[in-house]
Amino acid sequence: MNADSVVRSRGGRALSAAEGRALAEQLMQSRRPRPEAPAAVRPEAAAAAASDHIPPRTEAPEPVRRSRVRPAPSADPRWRWISTRETHRGRVRIDVDEVQLPTGERTTFEVDRSVPFTVATLVQQGSDLLLARQYRYPVDRWILDLPGGGGEFGEVPEQAARRELEEELGVIATTLIPLHTYFANPGRSVWATHLFFAPGVREGRALVDPSERVQPVRMPLAELDRLLVEGEVTDPALLIARTMAAAKGLLPPVGA
Amino acid sequence: MNADSVVRSRGGRALSAAEGRALAEQLMQSRRPRPEAPAAVRPEAAAAAASDHIPPRTEAPEPVRRSRVRPAPSADPRWRWISTRETHRGRVRIDVDEVQLPTGERTTFEVDRSVPFTVATLVQQGSDLLLARQYRYPVDRWILDLPGGGGEFGEVPEQAARRELEEELGVIATTLIPLHTYFANPGRSVWATHLFFAPGVREGRALVDPSERVQPVRMPLAELDRLLVEGEVTDPALLIARTMAAAKGLLPPVGA
Structure with missing residues (x-):
């Protein structure tokens, strides 16, 4: 046994x-x-x-x-x-x-023990959210999610979040607010996922992404919430960041 | 490459x-x-x-x-x-x-491709929630989560959710409402996690669990929300189920 x-x-x-x-x-x-x-x-x-x-x-x-x-x-x-x-x-x-x-x-x-940790950032841009839309091979579909990914050894989570934000969406966070830390798969994986909230971003280096693997998507919060209610939001980091932003008073509640 | x-x-x-x-x-x-x-x-x-x-x-x-x-x-x-x-x-x-x-x-x-799918169930019992508290070796701690686990081949998600609910908490769901389906790790894993909501349960077979691996925990919703706001809820299925129950009007919103 x-x-x-x-x-x-x-x-x-x-x-x-x-x-x-x-x-x-x-x-x-x-x-x-x-x-x-x-x-x-x-x-x-x-x-x-x-x-x-x-x-x-x-x-x-x-x-x-x-x-x-x-x-x-x-x-x-x-x-x-x-x-x-x-x-x-x-x-x-x-x-x-x-x-x-x-x-x-x-x-x-x-x-x-695949990665030391992972990060993801929920970006607010004016009255909209700046999200990511990316192809995920294991589930063979394009899904709405957050800019983020695996941390590297020697990085702290905020550094990794800033790096991924610029690599994936071409933007630089002016402020990065720690939002939550959860375990992606606590029954099997050692790593924690660190979520951040960026209340604003400025333009980073221009993105040239011929693979179109990650697309920036700007949408009003109400539109994200409509997709969420309809069951169309399938990424855990995005779902959890939305909840924790409401819990911390940074965004209005879901379902209110 | x-x-x-x-x-x-x-x-x-x-x-x-x-x-x-x-x-x-x-x-x-x-x-x-x-x-x-x-x-x-x-x-x-x-x-x-x-x-x-x-x-x-x-x-x-x-x-x-x-x-x-x-x-x-x-x-x-x-x-x-x-x-x-x-x-x-x-x-x-x-x-x-x-x-x-x-x-x-x-x-x-x-x-x-470790499992065909996973399941987890948020149980309401009167004015309380019936949650699980279990030891997760990879993160070496006891965390608050939901009864659930990996589906087996030949099962449909609702069957798996009922089986896990009785195995882990010793209760039988009278009704099981599909709550949401998300991808636990869409960049790496093929499987979806199916969340259910049980608005009531009845006693199943008596549990004898000398390993104390899963403990039933009954708490008012307000207490779960307080833990959530304080960043103490670290399990993705529990966090997402709480949000989706609010999105569907089954529970009040988080952060309202």
Whole structure:
């Protein structure tokens, strides 16, 4: 059994009674700090941590632990990292980590460590939004999304957001407001996506894009919201940025 | 040069003048239909298409093509699929596709075909929401999210959503309303995520989960929104489901 099979067999069916007891014992103990992987083994994680790309590992927000459904355990069990073995190295990078489950059992879990982080920026231009429209081969269609992409080692998220904004739309943000940080695929990928809001932009270098891979699209907010309500907005970064801009009072609410 | 490097070198820097001319010529021609990959080569894609999991490939919504920034080309160039080679087969599945770019050039692109689709359900229970809180190893923390997970071959999204809801929270949805379909990672992964809204649930089979991997969390909507505004909600499915429930009038707006 590996940890992936645990994930797919919830309800404890994959755990024996002895494993359950071992877990109960562990829950009685105070939480042990999770040892950091050595930098030599997980260079991206170390680089990301060093340049403060990944939000700090915090406790769960208090209200979640005050669940009325079930009292939370005194310590939330985590898996303990033991080792990492590279299994795929292309643009996509897949590691197999050996881990120790809260039961004490050792097993393996596949982790996607393709990029240190990703960024995306929601740009306001006058009373309109400046979005991107781009071809996405895996889904074989042109979709509406935000300028952005993968961060590079040595960059901080704001630098990456500015670089992608100029590369993709040919504009330079005058101000870049941090909007939100979320996990694109927290069950499989290590990286966080950093969203920014640009309340204005100025012209950057002229774009010559014979591939037409990314097209700038300027539209009124009401038009984006109409597309959203109709289910036509399919990019997570764009959907989440729209929500968080409303949550922070930068744009009016969706559905109001 | 492969297509991934095109993605990282926008502005046409990766394309020669000759390639640009080839593209211009292509843009003058009417769009050629993209041939479907043979089922033997891409079994998941074929299975997904057969059971109608993936939303139909539609043209971009009309307002996007009426961009005021730049007139859209008469035909949106797509890449033509040539062949698929498996390069990683575990829980994560990575293919290298050979493709033909709009310039006519042949190159390769890595595609994640790990699951046919994913599902997640936002549950309303009286005046509260019934959410999940679960440990996510790649980001080494417990996060607030929605019951859900990967679909299985032969399932339709609603079946998968019901199965995951009972497996993870021990509840059965009386009604399941389709909320939205988005692409979790459209630049790399083929699968869509199907969101549902359950306006009520009844008790399913009792959960015995000694691993404590998924905890049910019941909280008032106002509490979720407070966490959201404070930046504590980091799961894309939960963020997007909250927005779409507002867009469809099922919940009040965020930020109102």
